[in-house]
Amino acid sequence: MTTLARSARFAERTARMRASTIREMLKVTGRPEVISFAGGLPAPELFPTQRIGEIAVEVMRERGAAALQYSVTEGIPELREWVANWLTKRSGQSFSREDVIIVSGSQQGLDLLGKLFLDPGDHVALECPSYLGAIQAFDAYQARYLSVAIDEHGMLPDALEHALAHANPLPKFVYIVPNFQNPTGRLLAHDRREAIVRICERFDVPLIEDDAYAALHFDGIEHPPLISWNSSSPIIYSGTASKLMAPGLRVAWIATKDHDILDKLVLAKQGADLHASSLSQYVFAQYVNDDAAFIRHIESIRETYRKRRDAMVSALAREMPEGVTFNRPDGGMFLWCEIEGVDTADLLALASQSNVVFVPGVSFFAHRERTDGMRLNFSNSGEEKIAVGIERLAHAVRTIAGATR
Template sequence: MTVPHYENLFSNRANKMKASVIRELLKLTQKPDIISFAGGLPNPLAFPVEKVEEIICDLLKDEPTKALQYGSTEGVTELRNQIAQRMKKIWNIDGDAENVLITTGSQQGLDLLGRLFIGSASTIVMEAPTYLGALNAFNVYSPQIVSIPLDDDGIKVDLLRDYLMNAVKHNIYIKFLYTIPTFHNPAGVCMSLSRRKKIIDLAHEFDLVVIEDDPYGELRYTGETLPPLKSLDDGDRVIYLGTFSKTLVPGFRIAWTYGPKTVIDKMVIAKQAVDLCTPPFTQYVAKEYLKRGYIDQHLTKIISLYGKKQSIMTKAMNEYMPREYIRWPVPEGGMFLWATLNENINTTDMFNDALAQNVAYVIGSAFFADGSGTNCMRLNFTHPTDDRIVEGVKRLSNVVENWGKAKATETAAPREQELITGV
């Protein structure tokens, strides 16, 4: 009997697909004694189990044939309507069900947009750092990725403008800008209001399409609410991605793309080939969850749970982290704290030492298209228990301190040698 050599049969596209760094690292962090800041998981305490049970029981009594049948590719109309109404209510965004496509997670939205817009040699603009899942989704279609750095106020719009001017000069046509303006993953920061307005101005000036990915926009613990780019957009330039993964449950895999009808219609055709439809069953549960008005009470609960964890995390960071080697902006919402260490501390090299102390994070370079960001790390604060957050930060602080000290003497050593040589 012969066995096919599958490796030789894979397409060029398949050969370019690499196992996600996070996935590989996460495997190492699954042991129960490891305090993991590495995942991006919501806390199971935030799952509305009783309400979901109530709705499922009713659903199987009242609408079993619809909920258990195939559905339309666009999604359950009532859910699309509910989402359009909610977008109007919370963000003052005008539109209706026709602007909404239900996707199987917003990860699928990213893939479909990649399919639609990225051809070989297409140029796209992303933030640096950016969401690893977006890098993975877009990279399948082999774009040229231009990375624009972030600071504590989001993407550096002046650098973006310089790049766009340069692109015009060299006849480079940009397919889209992908951004996570609110509670960025991984950077935790929010784009300031003035930069949001600037992005919309730039979009008009340079005929740019903007993909706004917003899984965390409703998870604000402190500070003032900021409007999504989509709500500032008066020209159908922004395609917005929303999801119930962080505000309801990720296991439903219910998300939506909200955009111009031309784009939604094309995405429907692409999606048909991928999965025919997102599971109607969980769409019906989500529809009922919104219809019964449960989501707002639930959000209040999650915000209080995560807000407390955020403040425990930042308090512990303030108390234990050796500030001479590390700094971080305080996240006002979302799920992540992004820390930048001194330039000469490589968080990939440091990772094994952290694991030896039974604490884990995600290495910074995973979030950069060019593999830079080697002195950064992402810490999730929503999943660990309160006690483990404090204990984990203590352990990580020791690791950072050891590396900081070791690197400080390493850089001191050559200087001393230089002196000796000079003498």
């Protein structure tokens, strides 16, 4: 990470703006000889490129003027409607299009929520580790963090309760990724879900649920989002087209029954970019309109990622020396790997010399307190590449562990 020094010319918040390691790494991972476990990139070979071309022609023929014109900030009605139905099915709660705003990727949702809730110095409670894009978004609003411990079943309700009970002031919101968390791939245990909702309710702290990976389960089990439970305090749900179809569209959504929050989000989005790409919105809405084809597409993603998860877990088990631990996530795009006594930033420097890269774990810790973890993405590389990449990585681990011991 690089931090740019602030001069008097710039706002104070710029001192907190840092380049994401992931975004910076995207620049080098384009080279064909590099095997990247770094980005959270979907498998591009599964993108329905031909179908998107056909859809674009249909959209231009039938709705061309609307798809190229300025549009309402809330998003196009048909897409808000689809999101409401999708979420109704997932949650068992009844959502209408009035509960939904379309945003320009879920990163924008996080930025707008930061803008809405955070004055400089305000607290945010989040998992330890948590999604670095969220930390980056909230950093720009000069947030401070309450790190809440997680174990292999996600956030610990007791730890959250303890954090809120001792917080002064209370955090402005709790941010959580319950399903196949970024960066750990962990799934929040079912019996912890209502507990976390109730704790937030008791302290009247809004709960932001980032559910980007929910559909990417490998065992056929649908996990109810936290917004499935009724609560007297706000639950704000974030979902995205990026993991369902394609991130290049920059289409995502925020849903909440709290219309005071939603109205303010619309105002914040007006000032931020007027509305998400109309072309992208119409293309995605048309794509998901064919329910059967869309479900088949999701299933092929699940199947592919599951195999890649298996390939990575086997390779890690086969190649890694003692002192290396990792998990076998039941979905999503990432697993989490810890290397006893090794700073993974040093490991990255070594590994990248043999053309394999990953994201060092430190960026996912709001207080940058742990350096021995790393996030490994398994969705973006084929099984053979994964095997080769893990072999190279294990070699680097042995080299660095030998050197440091």
